[in-house]
Amino acid sequence: MKVKAAVAHSAKQPLSIEIVDLEGPKEGEVLVEIKASGVCHTDAYTLSGADPEGLFPAILGHEGAGIVVEVGSGVKSLQKGDRVIPLYVPECRNCKFCLSGKTNLCQAIRETQGKGVMPDGSSRFSLNGKMLHHYMGTSTFANYTVVPEIALAKIREDAPLEKVCLLGCGITTGIGAVINTAKVQVGDNVVVFGLGGVGLSVIQGAKLAGANMIIGVDINPNKKALGEKLGMTHFVNPKEVEGDLVPYLVNLTNGGADFSFECIGNVKIMRQALECCHKGWGTCVIVGVAGAGEEISTRPFQLVTGRTWKGTAFGGTKGRTHLPKIVDWYMEGKINIDDLITEFMPIEDINRAFDLMHAGKSIRSVVTF
Ligand SMILES: NC(=O)c1ccc[n+]([C@@H]2O[C@H](COP(=O)([O-])OP(=O)(O)OC[C@H]3O[C@@H](n4cnc5c(N)ncnc54)[C@H](O)[C@@H]3O)[C@@H](O)[C@H]2O)c1
Numbered sequence: 001m002k003v004k005a006a007v008a009h010s011a012k013q014p015l016s017i018e019i020v021d022l023e024g025p026k027e028g029e030v031l032v033e034i035k036a037s038g039v040c041h042t043d044a045y046t047l048s049g050a051d052p053e054g055l056f057p058a059i060l061g062h063e064g065a066g067i068v069v070e071v072g073s074g075v076k077s078l079q080k081g082d083r084v085i086p087l088y089v090p091e092c093r094n095c096k097f098c099l100s101g102k103t104n105l106c107q108a109i110r111e112t113q114g115k116g117v118m119p120d121g122s123s124r125f126s127l128n129g130k131m132l133h134h135y136m137g138t139s140t141f142a143n144y145t146v147v148p149e150i151a152l153a154k155i156r157e158d159a160p161l162e163k164v165c166l167l168g169c170g171i172t173t174g175i176g177a178v179i180n181t182a183k184v185q186v187g188d189n190v191v192v193f194g195l196g197g198v199g200l201s202v203i204q205g206a207k208l209a210g211a212n213m214i215i216g217v218d219i220n221p222n223k224k225a226l227g228e229k230l231g232m233t234h235f236v237n238p239k240e241v242e243g244d245l246v247p248y249l250v251n252l253t254n255g256g257a258d259f260s261f262e263c264i265g266n267v268k269i270m271r272q273a274l275e276c277c278h279k280g281w282g283t284c285v286i287v288g289v290a291g292a293g294e295e296i297s298t299r300p301f302q303l304v305t306g307r308t309w310k311g312t313a314f315g316g317t318k319g320r321t322h323l324p325k326i327v328d329w330y331m332e333g334k335i336n337i338d339d340l341i342t343e344f345m346p347i348e349d350i351n352r353a354f355d356l357m358h359a360g361k362s363i364r365s366v367v368t369f
């Protein structure tokens with residue numbers, strides 16, 4: 001079939017709206033009509049050329065929601081008409097990782113996903129007979145996409161897809177980082193570096209968890225108002241801090257953060273995020289994605305004296321099991337999605353979504369089809 005897609009022909013180039021060919025779903029696969037997709041910083045990261053797994057040409061996008069149109073042979077858990085959110089972290093419920101009960105990082109199809117193809121090693125997308133790569137197993141910047149059954153969370157019918165698409169990545173990642181990964185407790189002091197869609201969702205997660213101080217750190221002062229609305233108690237602009245940021249934060253928290261979250265993807269800030277943690281027990285959660293070849297460093301003494309570095313993908317969320325409940329939280333008014341959407345725009349305008357992100361003028365743009 002012919003579908004409309006924003007194609008990334010090569011790194012650093014604007015996306016190009018094209019009519020591309022999409023093959024139907026094969027065994028264990030599902031054809032989904034994508035109704036809306038958020039634009040996450042990770043899409044920009046891959047488009048920038050910094051992603052070691054970045055492949056071109058590709059159809060990017062991993063924060064979508066849509067409706068099942070057709071299921072391939074053997075698909076049992078979904079049927080035509082089901083509302084779904086594609087998962088870049090699938091949940092097969094059968095691999096060593098799923099069965100461990102210790103992680104959400106299902107590895108059933110990770111290898112082919114990283115190569116930009118479906119589990120059988122081929123792509124469903126092509127343009128003028130030339131193969132286009134899938135991206136993160138989801139490729140939501142197209143009005144139709146094919147996704148493995150194990151990478152689709154079925155959600156309730158009455159959820160607005162143009163809103164809950166953001167649960168496909170940023171908001172779930174931020175809230176999950178707090179609840180699943182850090183396990184923030186009532187009264188904890190939390191520092192969040194980077195107040196984009198992810199960091200602001202860490203703030204709302206910390207508020208839900210009953211944190212005491214929720215300190216947001218961002219170089220863009222325009223993030224303050226929304227941070228405060230979502231539960232931030234203190235805003236720190238590093239450009240306005242006299243002296244070093246780390247002792248400033250340690251002093252502000254009376255000894256250091258119980259938990260810090262790096263939601264930028266900057267390895268220098270990852271160090272500051274670790275070092276502002278409380279001696280003896282503070283934990284820094286790495287959420288941001290850093291470019292190819294970048295490494296984190298600190299004095300081992302920071303770890304010897306009781307600080308911990310850990311990381312999270314999709315906020316530790318098991319998509320098929322947990323996302324329906326997180327959609328319920330939104331429908332019940334327990335979590336905020338609406339305020340994080342700064343603009344809806346047709347897919348034709350998707351390059352403006354990247355421009356707004358780079359200019360610090362958006363939280364989440366949502367493209368519709
Ligand atoms: N681990 C995961 O599963 C996961 C999921 C989603 C996103 N991410 C990553 O999380 C990061 C954040 O994503 P996002 O969509 O919220 O991005 P975003 O671009 O919307 O937000 C980033 C924020 O960081 C701020 N910032 C930039 N440099 C800064 C600095 N030096 N000091 C303080 N603040 C600074 C920006 O002003 C902006 O508010 C990205 O690296 C993204 O790739 C990871």
Ligand SMILES: N[C@@H](CCC(=O)N[C@@H](CSCO)C(=O)NCC(=O)O)C(=O)O
Nearest residue numbers: 040042051052053054089169289313314
């Ligand atoms: N391809 C990158 C990895 C990027 C990365 O870490 N992605 C996160 C999700 S970011 C969503 O916005 C993730 O889920 N990681 C786990 C995984 O990729 O298996 C690289 O190679 O550096």
Ligand SMILES: [Zn+2]
Nearest residue numbers: 040042169170
């Ligand atoms: Zn993302």
Ligand SMILES: [Zn+2]
Nearest residue numbers: 092095098106
């Ligand atoms: Zn699995």
